[in-house]
Every structure is written in C-alpha cells, then in structure tokens.
Amino acid sequence: MAVSNLVVDEPEIDAAAATSGSSFYLAMRILPAAQRDAMYQVYAFCRAVDDIADSDMPRAERAAALEGWRADIDACYAGAPRASLR
Template identity: 45%
Template sequence: MIENNKIYDANSVDQFIRSRVKRSGSSFFWAMRLMSPQKRNAIYSVYAFCREVDDIADGNAKEFQKRNKLSNWRTEIESIYQAKPNTLLGQSLMPAVNSYKLVKQDFMDLLDGMEMDIGNSLQIPDLPELWIYCDRVACSVGRLSNSIFELDRETGNKLAKSLGTALQLTNILRDVHEDYTRGHIYLPNSLLIEHGINPNKINIDID
C-alpha cells in the first residue's frame, strides 16, 4: 500500500475497483453487476479490500513484511473513518462506509483474521479458537456485505455468522491437505486428539 494523500476523480476510482474485482477471476463479479450502481460500487470496494488483504496474507513476502502491510491497512481504515483516505482503494471504500454505515470493527476483525494466517505455521487449539478464526476471516465479510444489502443489523449478523462459518468450514475441509503441507492445521487439536489423531502426524492420502 502506497500512501500518497492524492485525491482521485470518481471515474478513476470506479475503474480501479472494477478492474480489481474483475482481475480476481471470481464469479462474484458477474453477480455483483446485477446490483444497483451504488450498491455495486460499494460491494466492489469491499471485495477489493478483502482481496488486497488476503493477497498479503497468502503472498511470498516475509512475515514481518506482511505484518507491516496489514498494519498499514489498519492505519488506512482509521483514516477512512476520519474522511482522510490515503489510497485509491481507501477512497473507493469511503462512500460505502458513509452510505451504508459500515462498522469499522468488521474491517479490523478481518485484518485480525489475516494476521492469524501469516505465520509459517498455525495450529488451531480448540473449537472456540476455530469459531473466532471463522468469525474474523469470513463472518466479518458477511457483516460488511449485509450492511450494503441493507439488512437490519441483527438479521444481517445472524446470517453472516451462520453462512460465513459454514463457508469457511467448507474451505477448511476442502483444503486440509494443502494447508497441512504449508504448516497450517485449522482442524482443532482438541478435536483431533479426541478422535485419536495426532495433530503433528496427520497423513492424508489424496490419490
């Protein structure tokens, strides 16, 4: 993230978030296009932010570099809520924050989740920690999205919790082998031990 305090024109902002979302190759891009222009731009901006921080967590930079980049985004989120964004992506998020009353803590929760992922190894110790992880990396995104969809906060939070957790658990189960090879075990140690599995000796045959 480059901080430059430059004010970009609306067309540049729109082109940036559209290209960022389209470049991700996600099928969400086409679904988002069906939304009204204001909602579409808002959800594009949130999605672009999610991709940005996820790419940091999954990238090849050293751990301290990743932490620095995520720290910069914490600063940028604070700046957005002070109406002083320093980046093009930050500027694109500000109308969404203002129009749909996006909650700052939801952005911070997502960044907390990304920080859990950036080390060379990760072992989730128990179910409560797994629920925290799911809330941070998935449910937080649901809460932001549901605000843009203009669901009332209570209904939106319940939906984000159930759907976000379900989707994240699906991702974890799908990627058990791949995650294990990079030192990340999201299945709780306590649950593995309960079922007679040594968390340090998981051997998965995917053939």
C-alpha cells in the same frame, strides 16, 4: 503486482476490474449501480489484504503491510487523512 493492488494503488482504475476474474462479478452485476460500485470497492479491499496475507513476503513485512491498512482504516473512521499511500 496483483490486480487488486492496482485498484488500491491507482484510484482511476475501475474497481470492477478486480472482480472480473471472480465468480462474484456476475452476481454483483445484478445490483443497482450504487450498491454494485460499493461492493466492487469492498471486494477490491478484501483482495488487497488477502494478497498481502498470502504473499511470499517475510512474515514481518506482511504484518507491517496489514498494520498499514489498519492504520488507514482507523484514520478514516477518525476523520483524518490517510496514514500511508497504498
């Protein structure tokens, strides 16, 4: 499992860990704490969906996994609980 998926799957893991091997890590460290933490979360999300898109899973499985993310995001904006667990 990729680091970005660990961030998504296990909320107690620091999202900063997903950026630690990235060139974005140092740039994000100069932000104020609240903005930095938000950017770590955005980056972790981007890594998670990118890992799905770039995986060796069959196309149908990748499409279903990305659709799961879409459903979760739609549910978030609708104020509903998460549609699935990542």
